[in-house]
Amino acid sequence: QVQFVESGGGLVQPGESLKLSCTASGSTFIRFSVLGWYRQAAGKQRELVANISSGGDTNYGDSVKDRFYIERDNAKNTIYLHMNTLKPEDTAVYYCKTTLDRRDYWGQGTQVSVSS
Numbered sequence: 001q002v003q004f005v006e007s008g009g010g011l012v013q014p015g016e017s018l019k020l021s022c023t024a025s026g027s028t029f030i031r032f033s034v035l036g037w038y039r040q041a042a043g044k045q046r047e048l049v050a051n052i053s054s055g056g057d058t059n060y061g062d063s064v065k066d067r068f069y070i071e072r073d074n075a076k077n078t079i080y081l082h083m084n085t086l087k088p089e090d091t092a093v094y095y096c097k098t099t100l101d102r103r104d105y106w107g108q109g110t111q112v113s114v115s116s
Helices: 028-032
Strands: 002-009 010-012 018-025 035-040 048-050 056-062 070-072 077-083 092-100 104-107 112-113
Touching: 002 035, 002 048, 002 092, 002 104, 018 035, 028 092, 035 070, 035 077, 048 070, 048 077, 056 077
Parallel strands: 010 112
Antiparallel strands: 002 018, 018 077, 035 048, 035 092, 048 056, 070 077, 092 104, 092 112
16 A cells, blocks of 8 residues: 655745655665655646656656756655746645556545745
8 A cells, every 4th residue: 555745835925935754665676666756736636747767867747847856755655746837816725646467556645825
C-alpha cells in the first residue's frame, strides 16, 4: 500500500513562492514510477500540475509552465514542487499521485491559498 506524506502548503500573497514536498513509501517500485502533483480548486476538476519520472523527465500543466519547477530525490522517494510567482488562481488543494500496477494512489492533499 503506497502512502504519501505531503507538506508545505499555506497562505501566501500574490507573487510570492512556496515549496511543496511529497514523500512516498510502501513499495519498492516507487523508485521506478512517475510521481506527480495534481490540484483541485473549488468547483473545478482535478488537473495535472507537474510530474516527473525516475529518470527526470517532466511534464507541466499549461497554466504553471515557466513558474513552477518539479524535482525528485530518488534516494528519498521524494518530490518537490517549487511554485513561484503565485497567482490567486493557483489556490487549490494539491495532491501527490503515483500509479503502480495500473492503480492510482493519491495523497491526502495540502491546501495552497493565494490571496492579498
